[in-house]
Amino acid sequence: MKFLDNFREAIGSLLMNKMRSILTMLGIIIGIGAVIAIMTLGASMTAYITETMSGFGINNITVMMRAKTDEGPVLYMSTGGMNAYKDKDLITEEMMDGLKEEYPDEIKAFSVSEIIGNGQTEKGADYANLSLSGVNPEYITANNLTLIRGRFINDQDEAVGRRLAVVSDKLVSNIFGDENPLGQEIIIRTQNHIDNYTIVGVYEYSSGNNIMLGAVMASSSSDYDVSTDVYIPLSVAKKVMNTKGYSSFTVVTENGINSTEFSKTIESYFSKYYARNEDFGIGTFSMESTVSEITSMMSTISLAIAAIAAISLLVGGIGVMNIMIVSITERTREIGTRKALGATNGEIRMQFIVESVVICLVGGFIGIALGMALGAIGAALLGFTAKATVTSILLSVGVSSAIGVFFGFYPANKAAKMDPIDALRYE
Amino acid sequence: MADIITLKDIYKRYFIGKSNELEVIHGIGLSVAEGEFVSIVGESGSGKSTLMNIIGALDRPTEGTYFLDGVNVAALSQDELSLARKMKIGFVFQTFNLIGRISARANVELPMTYARMPRKERQERAQHLLEIVGMGDRAKHQPNELSGGQKQRTAIARAMANDPAILLADEPTGALDSETGLKVLDIFRDLNKNHGKTVVLITHSNALAEHSDRIITLKDGVIIGERRGSADRGEDRGEGDAL
Numbered sequence: 001m002k003f004l005d006n007f008r009e010a011i012g013s014l015l016m017n018k019m020r021s022i023l024t025m026l027g028i029i030i031g032i033g034a035v036i037a038i039m040t041l042g043a044s045m046t047a048y049i050t051e052t053m054s055g056f057g058i059n060n061i062t063v064m065m066r067a068k069t070d071e072g073p074v075l076y077m078s079t080g081g082m083n084a085y086k087d088k089d090l091i092t093e094e095m096m097d098g099l100k101e102e103y104p105d106e107i108k109a110f111s112v113s114e115i116i117g118n119g120q121t122e123k124g125a126d127y128a129n130l131s132l133s134g135v136n137p138e139y140i141t142a143n144n145l146t147l148i149r150g151r152f153i154n155d156q157d158e159a160v161g162r163r164l165a166v167v168s169d170k171l172v173s174n175i176f177g178d179e180n181p182l183g184q185e186i187i188i189r190t191q192n193h194i195d196n197y198t199i200v201g202v203y204e205y206s207s208g209n210n211i212m213l214g215a216v217m218a219s220s221s222s223d224y225d226v227s228t229d230v231y232i233p234l235s236v237a238k239k240v241m242n243t244k245g246y247s248s249f250t251v252v253t254e255n256g257i258n259s260t261e262f263s264k265t266i267e268s269y270f271s272k273y274y275a276r277n278e279d280f281g282i283g284t285f286s287m288e289s290t291v292s293e294i295t296s297m298m299s300t301i302s303l304a305i306a307a308i309a310a311i312s313l314l315v316g317g318i319g320v321m322n323i324m325i326v327s328i329t330e331r332t333r334e335i336g337t338r339k340a341l342g343a344t345n346g347e348i349r350m351q352f353i354v355e356s357v358v359i360c361l362v363g364g365f366i367g368i369a370l371g372m373a374l375g376a377i378g379a380a381l382l383g384f385t386a387k388a389t390v391t392s393i394l395l396s397v398g399v400s401s402a403i404g405v406f407f408g409f410y411p412a413n414k415a416a417k418m419d420p421i422d423a424l425r426y427e
Numbered sequence: 428m429a430d431i432i433t434l435k436d437i438y439k440r441y442f443i444g445k446s447n448e449l450e451v452i453h454g455i456g457l458s459v460a461e462g463e464f465v466s467i468v469g470e471s472g473s474g475k476s477t478l479m480n481i482i483g484a485l486d487r488p489t490e491g492t493y494f495l496d497g498v499n500v501a502a503l504s505q506d507e508l509s510l511a512r513k514m515k516i517g518f519v520f521q522t523f524n525l526i527g528r529i530s531a532r533a534n535v536e537l538p539m540t541y542a543r544m545p546r547k548e549r550q551e552r553a554q555h556l557l558e559i560v561g562m563g564d565r566a567k568h569q570p571n572e573l574s575g576g577q578k579q580r581t582a583i584a585r586a587m588a589n590d591p592a593i594l595l596a597d598e599p600t601g602a603l604d605s606e607t608g609l610k611v612l613d614i615f616r617d618l619n620k621n622h623g624k625t626v627v628l629i630t631h632s633n634a635l636a637e638h639s640d641r642i643i644t645l646k647d648g649v650i651i652g653e654r655r656g657s658a659d660r661g662e663d664r665g666e667g668d669a670l
C-alpha cells in the first residue's frame with residue numbers, strides 16, 4: 001500500500017468521527033498553540049527591542065547618579081526625583097579623568113550631556129517641541145546620530161562657548177519647511193531660560209535616539225508635537241545651568257570589552273567617591289546588560305510556557321494513543337478483513353501510524369494557526385509588529401509528527417500483530 | 428487437471444499443551460483440482476471454517492502438509508502468507524466484511540491497493556468487476572446503502588480483485604434469503620465456469636451444495652462423505668434454473 005493511499009484513508013477515518021477527532025486533537029492544539037504564541041510574541045518583542053534600542057550603541061555604558069534609596073537596576077535615566085541633589089553629589093571632571101586614566105585600554109571616549117529641560121521654539125504660527133541638552137563632541141558617535149546637514153559640535157565650539165545648536169530634521173520640517181535651516185537663529189524657550197542659538201547642523205530623527213527614552217515610549221502625542229532633542233555645546237549648557245558637575249555621562253568602550261562586566265568595574269571605581277555620600281551613589285546602565293536582562297526574562301517566561309506546552313503535548317499524545325487503541329478495537333474485524341485480503345503486518349502498522357500522525361499533524365496545524373493568531377493579538381496589544389518564525393512552524397510540524405509516530409506506534413503495532421482469524425471472529 | 432489444493436493428514440489443535448487441549452480437525456486429506464467447484468457441508472462445529480481458514484492461508488495446521496499451487500504453506504513466513512492471500516485467494520465471508528466508511532468500489536480496490544496497482548488502473552478494474560457481478564450502477568454507494576445481496580456481490584467483486592485462482596466462500600449465502608442466495612450462487616458458478624476460478628464453498632444448504640461438482644461432508648473434524656454434485660453430472664447447466 002502506498003503512502004498516499006494510507007493518507008487518503010486516514011483523512012477518511014478522521015472525517016468519520018469529526019467530534020472525536022477534534023477532541024483528541026485538543027491537547028496537541030493547545031500545546032502547539034502555546035508554543036507558537038509565545039515564540040511569535042517573543043520574536044516580535046525581540047525585534048521591537050532591538051529596533052528601539054539600536055540608537056543606543058552596544059558599546060555604551062551610561063553612568064548616572066542614583067538615589068541610594070532606589071532599589072533594583074536603573075533602566076532609564078530619570079530626571080524626576082533627582083532634583084534633590086546638591087553640587088557635592090555630582091560627578092566631577094576629576095572623577096571622570098581618573099577613570100579614564102585608570103582604564104585607558106577599555107575606554108574609548110566619554111560622551112557627556114547636560115539636560116537643560118523641555119522647551120519649545122516658534123516661528124510665526126509654527127512651533128516645535130524640544131528637549132534642550134548640552135553635549136560634548138563625542139556625543140554624536142556614542143549615540144549613533146546621523147548628521148544629514150551641516151556639522152556637529154566640535155572641540156572649538158566647546159572651548160569658545162559658541163551659542164550653536166544641532167537640531168533634528170523633524171524640528172526643521174516643523175518650522176522651516178523647505179527653507180535652508182543652516183545659519184538660522186532660533187529662540188528656545190525652556191522653563192527657566194530663553195536664549196537664541198544658531199543652527200549649524202541637522203541630524204536624522206528616529207524614535208530610538210531621544211535622550212529621554214522614557215518620554216518617547218510613553219508619548220502618544222501627534223507626530224507634529226513629538227519632542228526632539230536640540231544639542232548645544234556642553235560648556236554653554238553648563239554656564240546656563242551654572243553646574244559644577246554632571247548627573248550622568250556615557251562611557252564608550254573599546255570594541256571587544258564586555259560592557260556588563262566593565263559596568264561593575266565602573267561602579268566600584270565610583271563607590272570610593274560616594275562611600276560617605278548618604279543620599280546618592282552611582283549606577284550604570286548598558287545596552288548589553290539591559291538586552292540580556294530582557295532576554296533572560298523572556299526565556300524564563302518561554303521556559304515556563306514550554307513546560308506547560310510539553311505537558312499538554314504529553315497529555316495530547318496519550319489522548320491520541322488512547323483513541324487509537326479504541327479505534328483499533330472497534331475496527332478489529334476490519335483489520336482481520338484487510339489481512340485476509342492480503343495486507344501484511346507492516347502495511348497494517350503503517351496504516352495506523354499514518355492515521356495517528358495525521359491526527360497530530362492536523363492538530364498541529366490548527367495549533368499553529370491558533371498560536372499565530374494569539375501571538376499576533378498579544379503583539380498588537382503590546383504595540384509590537386507580529387513576527388512569526390519559520391523555525392517555530394517547522395518545529396511544530398516536526399514535534400506533531402514525532403508525537404504521532406511515538407504514540408501511534410504501540411496501538412499500530414497491536415493492530416499489526418492481531419491474528420487474522422481472531423480478528424475476523426471478533427464480535 | 429492438476430490439483431491446486433492438496434491437504435495431507437491435516438490436524439488442528441487449540442490450547443496445545445494445556446489441560447483443555449482440543450483437537451478440532453483429525454487428519455483430513457483433501458485435493459481440489461484447478462477449475463473445480465467444491466462444496467463443504469456439515470453440521471455446526473464440525474470444523475468447516477477451521478478447514479477453510481487453513482486452505483485460505485489465514486491459519487496454519489498444527490500437523491500435516493498443505494500444498495497451495497505447489498507451495499508448502501507450512502513453510503511460509505507471515506509476509507509470504509499475506510502474499511499468497513493477496514494474489515492466489517479471494518475470500519468471501521458470511522458477514523460480507525465490507526469496510527463501512529468507503530464506497531463499494533473503494534472496497535473492491537482494496538486488494539489491488541495492497542498489490543500496489545496504480546490508482547487509475549485499479550479504479551477501472553474495480554468498476555469492471557462490479558459490472559460483472561451486476562453492481563456497476565452502485566459503485567459509488569457505501570456499504571450501509573446496499574442490500575445484503577448487493578453487499579455480497581460487492582464482496583465477490585472484491586475477492587476477484589487480484590484475479591486469484593481460488594475463491595473461498597464461508598457460508599456466503601448464510602445471511603441472505605434463499606432466492607438472493609441462489610443469485611449469489613449463480614455468480615460463483617459463472618466465475619467458475621466462465622472465468623476458470625476454483626471455488627470452495629461452505630454451506631449449510633444441501634440444496635445449494637447440489638450445484639457444485641463435488642460435495643464433501645464433514646463431521647466432528649473428519650470427512651465422512653464425498654459425492655458428486657449435479658453440476659458434475661451435467662444436469663445443472665444453464666442459467667437461472669430452479670432448485
Ligand SMILES: Nc1ncnc2c1ncn2[C@@H]1O[C@H](COP(=O)(O)OP(=O)(O)OP(=O)(O)O)[C@@H](O)[C@H]1O
Binds near residue numbers: 441470473
Ligand atoms: N480459536 C479457537 N479456539 C478454540 N476452539 C476453537 C477455535 N476456533 C474454533 N474452535 C472450535 O473448533 C470447532 C470447529 O469450529 P468451526 O468454526 O470450524 O466450525 P464450523 O463447522 O465452521 O461451524 P459453523 O457451521 O457453526 O460455522 C468448534 O468446536 C469450535 O469451538
Ligand SMILES: [Mg+2]
Binds near residue numbers: 477597
Ligand atoms: Mg463456520
